[in-house]
Amino acid sequence: MNDYNAIVIGGGHNGLVTAAYLAKVGRRVLLLEQRGVLGGAAATEAVFPGCRVDTGAVDASLFADEIVRDLFLKMAGLHFVEGKVAVFAPQPDGRSLTLYPDVHKTAQEIARLGHPQDAQKYPAFVQQVNHLTAVLQTMMRTPPPDLHTLSLSDLTAWGKVALQTRRLGGREMMALLRILPMPVAEYLDTWFQSAALQGAIGAAGITGSYLGPMGGGTTLMLLYQASGGFGRSRFVLGGMGQLAQALAGAARQNGAEIRLHTAVARILLNEENAAIGVRLADGTDILADAVLSSLDARRTFFHLVGAQHLEPRFMRQVRAIRYRGSTARVNLLLNGLPQFNGQESAAQLSGHIRIAPSLTYVEKAYDAAKYGRFSPQPYLNATISTLADPTLAPTGQHLMHITMQYAPYHLRDGNWESERERLGDHTIATLAQYAPNLPALIANRQVITPLDWEQQYGLTEGSIMHGQMGLDQLLVLRPVPGWSQYRTPIANLYLCGAGAHPGGGVTGIPGYLAARELLRQKAGV
Amino acid sequence: MPVPTPFHGRTAVLCESYDWRSWAGYLAVSVYEPSHEREYYAIRNSAAAIDVSPLFKYEISGPEAARLVDRIITRDVTKCRVGQVMYTPWCDEDGKLIDDGTVARLGENLFRLTAAEPNLRWFTDVGYGLEAQVRDVSQELAALSVQGPNSRAILKQVLTGVDLDGLGYFRLAQGEVAGVPVTVTRTGYTGDLGYELWIRPSAAELLWDALFAVGAGYGLMPAGMVALDIARIEAGLLLIEVDYKSAHHALIEAQKSSPYELGLGWAVALDGADFIGRRALRAEKARGSEWAFVGLEVDWLSLEKLFAQVGLPPQVAGRASRTAVPLYKNGRQIGQATSHTFSPILKKQIAIGQVRRTYAAPGTPLEIEITVEHVRQRARAVVVQTPFYNPPHKKA
Numbered sequence: 001m002n003d004y005n006a007i008v009i010g011g012g013h014n015g016l017v018t019a020a021y022l023a024k025v026g027r028r029v030l031l032l033e034q035r036g037v038l039g040g041a042a043a044t045e046a047v048f049p050g051c052r053v054d055t056g057a058v059d060a061s062l063f064a065d066e067i068v069r070d071l072f073l074k075m076a077g078l079h080f081v082e083g084k085v086a087v088f089a090p091q092p093d094g095r096s097l098t099l100y101p102d103v104h105k106t107a108q109e110i111a112r113l114g115h116p117q118d119a120q121k122y123p124a125f126v127q128q129v130n131h132l133t134a135v136l137q138t139m140m141r142t143p144p145p146d147l148h149t150l151s152l153s154d155l156t157a158w159g160k161v162a163l164q165t166r167r168l169g170g171r172e173m174m175a176l177l178r179i180l181p182m183p184v185a186e187y188l189d190t191w192f193q194s195a196a197l198q199g200a201i202g203a204a205g206i207t208g209s210y211l212g213p214m215g216g217g218t219t220l221m222l223l224y225q226a227s228g229g230f231g232r233s234r235f236v237l238g239g240m241g242q243l244a245q246a247l248a249g250a251a252r253q254n255g256a257e258i259r260l261h262t263a264v265a266r267i268l269l270n271e272e273n274a275a276i277g278v279r280l281a282d283g284t285d286i287l288a289d290a291v292l293s294s295l296d297a298r299r300t301f302f303h304l305v306g307a308q309h310l311e312p313r314f315m316r317q318v319r320a321i322r323y324r325g326s327t328a329r330v331n332l333l334l335n336g337l338p339q340f341n342g343q344e345s346a347a348q349l350s351g352h353i354r355i356a357p358s359l360t361y362v363e364k365a366y367d368a369a370k371y372g373r374f375s376p377q378p379y380l381n382a383t384i385s386t387l388a389d390p391t392l393a394p395t396g397q398h399l400m401h402i403t404m405q406y407a408p409y410h411l412r413d414g415n416w417e418s419e420r421e422r423l424g425d426h427t428i429a430t431l432a433q434y435a436p437n438l439p440a441l442i443a444n445r446q447v448i449t450p451l452d453w454e455q456q457y458g459l460t461e462g463s464i465m466h467g468q469m470g471l472d473q474l475l476v477l478r479p480v481p482g483w484s485q486y487r488t489p490i491a492n493l494y495l496c497g498a499g500a501h502p503g504g505g506v507t508g509i510p511g512y513l514a515a516r517e518l519l520r521q522k523a524g525v
Numbered sequence: 526m527p528v529p530t531p532f533h534g535r536t537a538v539l540c541e542s543y544d545w546r547s548w549a550g551y552l553a554v555s556v557y558e559p560s561h562e563r564e565y566y567a568i569r570n571s572a573a574a575i576d577v578s579p580l581f582k583y584e585i586s587g588p589e590a591a592r593l594v595d596r597i598i599t600r601d602v603t604k605c606r607v608g609q610v611m612y613t614p615w616c617d618e619d620g621k622l623i624d625d626g627t628v629a630r631l632g633e634n635l636f637r638l639t640a641a642e643p644n645l646r647w648f649t650d651v652g653y654g655l656e657a658q659v660r661d662v663s664q665e666l667a668a669l670s671v672q673g674p675n676s677r678a679i680l681k682q683v684l685t686g687v688d689l690d691g692l693g694y695f696r697l698a699q700g701e702v703a704g705v706p707v708t709v710t711r712t713g714y715t716g717d718l719g720y721e722l723w724i725r726p727s728a729a730e731l732l733w734d735a736l737f738a739v740g741a742g743y744g745l746m747p748a749g750m751v752a753l754d755i756a757r758i759e760a761g762l763l764l765i766e767v768d769y770k771s772a773h774h775a776l777i778e779a780q781k782s783s784p785y786e787l788g789l790g791w792a793v794a795l796d797g798a799d800f801i802g803r804r805a806l807r808a809e810k811a812r813g814s815e816w817a818f819v820g821l822e823v824d825w826l827s828l829e830k831l832f833a834q835v836g837l838p839p840q841v842a843g844r845a846s847r848t849a850v851p852l853y854k855n856g857r858q859i860g861q862a863t864s865h866t867f868s869p870i871l872k873k874q875i876a877i878g879q880v881r882r883t884y885a886a887p888g889t890p891l892e893i894e895i896t897v898e899h900v901r902q903r904a905r906a907v908v909v910q911t912p913f914y915n916p917p918h919k920k921a
C-alpha cells in the first residue's frame with residue numbers, strides 16, 4: 001500500500017481546495033508546494049518589511065460560497081470584506097466615475113456625469129448581466145460532458161444548464177447565444193454611450209487575456225468576472241493569502257500533510273504509463289494511488305510528465321494551448337493615501353481603481369502588445385488592500401497593488417530583466433496622471449513581470465488564468481478538447497488547477513470538481 | 526508535374542516505352558520496353574537495376590535517437606545492432622498502420638529510415654521532448670536497388686571497400702564507387718538476392734554507369750515499377766495505399782489496419798520499450814484481431830473453366846492488378862484480395878489480401894471474384910503461406 005492516496009502538486013488555492021476535500025472524506029493526502037508560501041497566484045507575501053503584500057489576486061468575489069460552507073472556512077479563519085465601491089474610474093478630464101454595488105446609486109452617478117440615457121438603461125443592463133451570469137455560474141459548476149463517452153449522467157447535469165437557459169425565456173436565450181462570443185466593446189456599445197462607463201465596466205473583459213476589448217469572446221470574460229455578482233468587490237481580511245491559509249487549515253484539520261519548499265521534479269510513471277507518484281527536486285520518490293496537478297497543462301505534461309510519454313495527438317493539443325501572458329504587477333508601499341483627481345472620499349478607493357477611460361484607450365494599450373511591446377499607456381486596475389485591512393502595513397502606510405495590462409510575455413526587443421523597472425516607471429507615471437501626489441508617497445516598490453510569473457510562480461508564459469480563456473479554450477475544450485473531466489491520458493493523473501474547467505480566477509471550482517471526479521473514479525480507494 | 530530523379534539522365538534514354546508514372550512526385554519508369562517481361566525475368570534470373578530514389582528518407586540522430594526510433598516503430602530497436610537493417614511498420618496512437626519501411630542503424634545514435642510517404646511531421650512530433658533530431662534527407666540521397674541472383678557478382682566488381690560475401694541479409698556496409706562513398710544495404714522489395722545502394726545525388730549517374738559497364742555481361746537490365754510490382758507480390762510484400770491505407774489518410778476507421786491484420790504481428794514487440802500504438806495493440810492481441818492477412822493461390826482449373834465458358838483461354842498473364850476484388854466463402858463476402866498477379870516464375874495466379882480471421886488458416890478454400898468478359902464470376906482459391914516465391918539465394 002502506498003503512503004498516500006493522493007499527492008496534490010501545487011499549493012495554490014485550487015490545489016488546497018482539492019487537498020481539503022479529499023482529506024475531508026478520509027483520504028491520506030500530501031500536498032507539495034515549491035515556494036515558501038501557499039496561495040500561488042493568490043498569495044500574500046512579506047515583500048516589504050513589516051507588510052503583507054498581495055502579490056497576485058486581490059479580489060475574492062469569485063470564490064464559491066459552497067466551498068466556504070463545506071470546508072468550514074470561516075472557522076478556519078477566512079473573513080471577507082465587501083468593498084463599498086466596485087470601481088472608481090478617474091478620467092483624463094479630472095472628473096471621475098464611481099460604480100457602487102447599489103444599482104440605483106450607480107445610475108445617479110452616471111446621470112451626474114451627464115449621461116441620463118445611460119443612467120436610465122443601467123438597471124436593465126445589470127439585470128441582463130445577472131441573468132446571464134446565473135447560467136454561467138451553473139455552467140462553471142458542472143463538469144463538461146465527456147465527449148468520448150457522452151454518458152447520460154454527464155448530459156443530465158447539462159440538462160440543468162439547458163433548463164435554466166430556457167427559463168430565461170426566448171429573448172434572453174437568444175441574447176446569451178449572441179452575447180457570449182461578442183467583443184466586449186460591441187456589447188457595451190449596444191447599451192451605453194458614455195466612453196467612461198464603457199471603459200470602467202468593459203475593461204474587466206480583457207482580464208488576463210492577450211486580446212483587446214474588440215477581440216471576440218471578451219464579453220464572456222466580462223460575465224465570468226461578474227459571476228460572483230456584478231458590481232461587487234470582495235477582499236479577504238489579512239490579505240488574499242489568508243484564503244490559502246484557511247484552506248490549508250481545513251486540509252490539515254482533516255489530516256492532510258502540506259510541505260512547503262518542496263518542488264516536484266517529475267511525475268513518476270509505471271510501465272503502463274500510469275502515474276504512480278512523484279519525484280521531488282531533491283531526488284526523493286513518493287508514491288501515491290493518484291496524483292493531482294494544479295499546475296497548468298503545459299507544465300504538468302511537458303515539465304513533469306515529459307512530452308516523450310505522451311501520444312502525439314495529445315502532445316499536439318497541449319502544445320497548441322494558448323497561454324500568452326499579458327499581465328504585470330506593480331506593488332507599492334505608500335506613505336499615505338494617494339489623492340486622485342475627482343476623488344471626494346477615501347472610501348472611493350476601497351474597491352478597484354481603474355484606469356480605462358474608454359475601451360478605445362484599452363484597445364490602444366493592446367496595440368503595443370500586438371507588436372511585442374508593453375503598453376505605453378496601459379490599462380491599470382489598482383486596489384489598496386490596507387483600506388480593507390489596515391494591519392497589512394505599518395500604521396499610516398498603505399499598500400497599493402496595480403495590475404497592469406498589457407505586458408506581453410514575448411517581448412520583441414529587449415528582455416524582461418532589462419524592461420522590468422521601465423515598466424514600473426511607466427505604470428507609476430500613468431497613474432500619476434490621475435493622482436499627482438502618488439510618486440512622492442512611494443516608500444517601496446516591487447515589479448512582477450510575466451517572466452517572473454513563469455519562473456517564480458510557475459505560470460506558463462505568465463498566463464494568470466493557466467491558459468487563455470477564449471471560447472476555444474473553455475468548457476469541453478479546456479484544458480484541451482476531449483479531456484475536460486479532470487482526468488488525463490495518463491491514468492491516475494488528474495488536473496485540478498485553473499487550467500481545467502471552468503478556468504482561472506480565485507473560484508476554487510476546478511479544485512473542487514477535480515476532487516469530486518477523483519472520488520467518483522476511485523470510489524473504493 | 527513530377528520531377529526527375531538523380532538517375533533521370535540515364536533512365537530517360539532507356540525508357541523506350543515512354544511509360545512513366547508519378548511516384549511520390551518523381552518521374553518513375555513503369556516499363557522500359559514495351560513489355561515488362563524481360564525486366565521481370567532479369568529480377569528473377571539475372572539482375573535488375575531499379576531506381577528507388579523517390580523513397581522518403583529520414584535521418585534520426587542525437588543522444589536519444591534510439592529511444593525516438595523505438596517510440597516510432599513497432600519493433601524493438603535495441604535488437605538492431607549497428608550495421609543492421611530492420612523492416613518495420615509504424616502505427617498511430619490506436620495501433621493502426623501509418624507506413625512501413627526500413628530502419629538502418631548507421632551508428633549507435635544514428636539511424637536512417639525509409640518511408641513510402643512523408644513522415645517528417647510525425648517523426649518530429651513523436652520525438653517532441655526527446656534529445657533527437659529528425660532530418661528529411663530524401664533529397665540528399667539517390668537510391669538504386671540492384672536485385673536478382675547476379676546482383677552480388679556485379680556489385681563485387683563495382684564497389685570497393687565492402688565484403689559483399691560477408692554482408693548478411695538485412696545488414697549494411699559502407700563502400701565506394703570510383704572514390705564516392707556508397708552505403709550498401711542487403712535489402713530490397715523483390716524477395717530475391719539483392720542490394721540497395723545509397724549515394725549522393727551528384728554521383729548517381731556515375732554509379733549507374735559503373736554498374737552497367739560491368740553488368741551487361743551478367744544480364745543486368747533496368748527494371749520499372751511494373752516488373753517490381755509482380756516481384757513484390759510474389760514475395761508477399763505490402764504496398765501502401767494498395768494493400769493497406771495509411772491511418773493518416775483513412776477517411777473512416779474501417780479503412781485502417783493494424784500490423785496484426787496485415788501479417789506483421791511478428792514485427793510487433795509488445796514487450797519492448799513503449800512505442801506509439803502499443804497500448805492498443807496489446808488490447809488487440811488479447812482480444813484477437815478482426816482481420817488477417819492471407820496469400821491466395823487461384824485454382825487454375827477453375828479459371829480455365831470460367832474462361833472456357835466464353836471460349837477463351839485464361840486471360841490473366843500481364844501486369845499485376847492493384848484493384849481490390851471480393852473474396853467469398855459459402856457465398857458470403859469474407860474479405861478482399863488487394864493485389865493480384867500472374868506469377869511468371871511460379872506459373873500461378875496469386876493474390877494477397879485480408880480475410881476475416883476465421884478464414885485465414887492455410888489450406889482454407891475460398892472463392893475470388895474474377896471478371897470474365899465483363900461478367901463477374903468466382904474462381905476457387907486456397908489460402909497459402911507467403912512468400913509465394915522464396916529462393917534460397919535470398920538469404921544465402
Ligand SMILES: Cc1cc2nc3c(=O)[nH]c(=O)nc-3n(C[C@H](O)[C@H](O)[C@H](O)COP(=O)(O)OP(=O)(O)OC[C@H]3O[C@@H](n4cnc5c(N)ncnc54)[C@H](O)[C@@H]3O)c2cc1C
Pocket residue numbers: 009010011012013014015032033034035038039040041042055056057058059060061062262263264265294295327328329403453456457458459464465466496497498499503504505506507
Ligand atoms: C497579478 C494577478 C492578479 C489576479 N487578480 C485576480 C483577482 O483579483 N481575482 C481573481 O479571482 N483572480 C485573480 N487572478 C487570477 C488567479 O489568481 C489565478 O487564476 C488563480 O489563483 C490560480 O489558482 P490555482 O490554484 O489554479 O493555480 P496557482 O495559484 O498558479 O497555483 C499553482 C501552485 O503550484 C506551485 N507549483 C508550480 N510548480 C510546482 C512544482 N513543480 N512543484 C510544486 N509546486 C509547484 C506554484 O508555486 C503555485 O503555488 C490574478 C492573477 C494574477 C497573477
